Amino acid sequence: MTIVDDRPETVAPAPRRRPNRLLALLRNSWRQLTSMRTALILLFLLAVAAIPGSVLPQRGISPEKVNQYFVDHPDWAPRLDRIGAFEVFGSVWFSAIYLLLFTSLIGCITPRLRDHFRALRSRPPAAPKRMARLPQHAVLPAPPGGVEAIAEVLRKRRWRVEVRGNQVSAEKGYLKETGNLLFHTSLIAVLIGVGLGSWYGWSGNRLLVAGADNSFCNTRQQYAEAKLGPRVNSADLPRFCLRLDDFQARFLDSGQPEFFNATVTVDGPDEPTRSANFSVNAPLRLNDASVYLLGHGYAPVIRYTDRFGNSQISDEPFLTTGDMGLTSEGLAAFPDANVDPATGKRAPDEQMAFTGIYLPTAPEQPPMVRSQYPTERNPVLNLVAYRGNLGLDAGIPTSIYKLDQRQVRTGKVKEVGTKLLRKGETWTLDDGTTVEFLGTERYVTLSIRHDPGATPLLISCGFLLVGLMGSLFGRRRRVWFRVTSSDPAEGSPTGGSSLVEAGGLPRTDYPGFAEEFAQLVAAVSGADRPAAGADSGDRAGVREGAE
Amino acid sequence: MSALSDNLVTFAILAYLVAMIGHAVEYALGNARTRTAAAAPVRELVGAGGPVPTSPAPIAPSGGDGRSKRRARLAGLIAVGATAVAAVLHLAALVTRGLAADRMPWGNMYEFVLTVTFIGVAAWLVVLWNRPSLRKLGLFLTLVMVLLVATAELVLYVPIVPLVPALNSYWFVIHVSTIVFASGIFLLGVVPAVGFLMRNGYEHGKRSFPYSLAKRLPGAVGLERLTFALHAFAFPIFTFAVIAGAIWAEAAWGRPWGWDPKETWAFISWVVYAGYLHARATPSVKRNVATWIAVLGFLTMLMNLFGVNIFFTGLHSYGGLN
Ligand code: HEM
Secondary structure (H helix, E strand, O other), X not given: OOOOOOOHHHHOOOOOOOOOHHHHHHHHHHHHHOOHHHHHHHHHHHHHHHXXXXXXXXXOOOHHHHHHHHHHOOOHHHHHHHOOOOOHHHOHHHHHHHHHHHHHHHHHHHHHHXXXXXXXXXXXXXXXXXXXXXXXXXXXXXXXXXXXXXXXXXXXXXOXXXXXXXXXXXXXXXXXXXXXXXXXXXXXXXXXXXXHHHHHOEEEEEEEEOOHHHOEEOOHHHOOEEEEOOOOOHHHOXXXXXXXXXXXXXXXXXXXXXXXXXXXXXXXXXXXXXEEEEEOOEOEEOOOOEEEEEEEEEEEEEEEEOOOOOEEEEOOOOEEOOOOOOOEEEEEEEOOOOOOOOOOOOOHHHEEEEEEEEEOEOOOOOOOOOOOOOOOOEOEEEEEEEEEOOOXXXXXXXXXXXXXHHHHHOOOEEEEEEEEEEOOOEEEOOOOOEEEEEEEEEEEEEEEEEOOOHHHHHHHHXXXXXXXXXXXXXXXXXXXXXXXXXXXXXXXXXXXOOEEEEEEEEOOOOOOHHHHHHHHHHHHHOOOOOOEOOOOOOHHHHOOOOO | OHHHHHHHHHHHHHHHHHHHHHXXXXXXXXXXXXXXXXXXXXXXXXXXXXXXXXXXXXXXXXXXXXXXXXXXXXXXXXXHHHHHHHHHHHHHHHHHHHHHHOOOOOOOXXXXXXXXXXXXXXXXXXXXXXXXXXXXXXXXXXXXXXXXXXXXXXXXXXXXOOOOHHHOOHHHHHHHHXXXXXXXXXXXXXXXXXXXXXXXXXXXXXXXHHHHHHXXXXXXXXXXXXXXXXXXXXXXXXXXXXXXXXXXXXXXXOOOOOOOHHHHHHHHHHHHHHHHXXXXXXXXXXXXXXXXXXXXXXXXXXXXXXXXXXXXXXXXXXXXXX
């Protein structure tokens, strides 16, 4: 049957005391699990199991799309969710398949490692009695130096050679099995690298607006969303701060981005203070973290001056809506507006908020809803003013990017007007308070990560490749030469001197073996052409895999 | 320059069509000859066992078969010539496209398919040079070329634009060039694979429609070997390409592997091809089952090339269809 199934005799030296059914069952299942056939089926299952991961939206990649799926398919989605269809690659069934596969893999390669280690130290086996039966066979006149001369020819060609009396055994191509085992072992190392990354790694996403007031420090609280591996504590995060000093972007006329560069100042107890540039494809590498530039946008700077003449400034980032022109939406909230400076009393119903759409390049004509270019060629801020209780004190977490719609619906917040503002323009509201559009700051979307598994992963991938090539292109084969005194009955061409009988056995699929064998025989006989056996044809291929 | 490239693609398609017709004519004339040869079985015996022992031609040319044989051969040679011309045009189209864009011509799906198919045809010419007896496979190869290149031109065509910054990395060049190269070899590999499946059925006595086509194909054993050799050559390159992609993804998106649809399908293809190599090394699995797995592997590659760009949205922004 399969390679592994052929092994039992050597694996179990028949402890013939008490036939234990359970043990027998276990041993049988283990043998089944570690067979090539099972490995094949599991590989196939793995491929099939990955398909839903590309068809259905996945939480790890696009949680919004998963939510949308729940809205679009209210009946299906919960059922799919229960079987983990939105987290395929972390689901029980996907994990079960690859864990079984790797168990099978370990069970498969451990005995092979042992066998191969032995084979590496053992000598090439003695020649079979009837060499004429081998796939390659030839008879030639013995070279002058006899057995030693033959051995020398083989050694020069980097065969492993063993001389026994009048015969020479040689073997070559251990690299194949070495490579194969290295490849399969590296697969395990790859899995370990991935595991290390998810256990000891962490990551977080964060918008960073330019300016000293907006600098960000690497603590869990400062992330909008952070993912810490099971073995990471908040206290383990390296301490550093980032300040965005400058952001440059260049675009083609079509609006397609061409170049990005972010300039930041890094400092903190765990990092030397310095200025650094980074970009897409060229992340900022810190000691125990890397900072990746994922996106960018504008944060309109809005100043609101309340009834008492107090001014406050908001420079919250406006989120891009996904179009080429960077049309952005956001919220400027002033929960502390209209606090009487004399009494210090808050007026919860006099809070102010402005929702807005920002167009870096507004069209010449209305409707002013879509920006036409990503840089600020004709910047316009379209604001809607709201007054009332914003609901920010209620303790219910609300987004800093969106107005709490419940407050609008219940009438606690009322719309008081809309206005298009260009940079520097001021809008005076119905109660005499003013709002000014001062300009914009750039912001960048950052992903900050640490993956301690990345380096082991890379190294194991290197070994994996080397092993794979050795495995695929290595060819294990054996040859034997036996020097015999000539038999006059055969009509020796050399007339009475010794003959050499040669045989060759490819141990893996190797169509070119006949040729190599012929060359070898020619080299040994010192002549051009050997008297090659007639059966050096296609049989080489028939033996492959039959170890 | 860009318009020149577009014209060259059109001419290349025409040349592939000519090649395909040439192969078809050779095929048809060959069939006619087989009928006459069957009437004179002695002649057939004389010709048995061609000069290439690994892939014995079913009925090797034995001489004296007269005009139709010469004509068939001529048609076959014309087909090969047309394929070579097409390959040159194809290459010229890629080079002019690259010059016009001032970058490697692998920036979107159109260019990607164009390059993959070129690698496929170039590798085919190399294989053919070494094993002229495989010429009859050219019918399948040119058919695949016409279909894919025409699809590229009619469906996937996009005007030249520079790369978005995410693609502007030397890992992009390494990753995409190796992916393209491996895909081209896999593409070529599927030709003897399908040939083998048909021929194998034929040699086992099947004479119904798809198998009957295999009458004039080289021997099944040789086809199967070639299939394996091409896949064994392409697989490590593909593996390297996926690893290079992971290195690039780490730099660009902060994670080496994120199960983005393209990554997922690359994983699927890799696993299926690994399954093929496994199956072929497992004595209890029949060779035609193994070969079916290789064909399946190619279908998953096609899915990644076309399907993923069309059906799913992911981070891989070079689809260029939306
Ligand atoms: C994690 C999943 C696995 C993957 C991705 C994988 C991949 C591969 C690949 C690509 C090859 C081809 C290299 C060659 O032909 O030498 C190969 C060969 C091989 N694999 Fe695996 N393998 C896996 C698991 C296993 C398991 C579980 C076993 C044992 C049951 C196994 C046993 C073998 C053997 C014996 C060969 C050598 C075949 C030959 O003689 O050429 N592999 N594997």
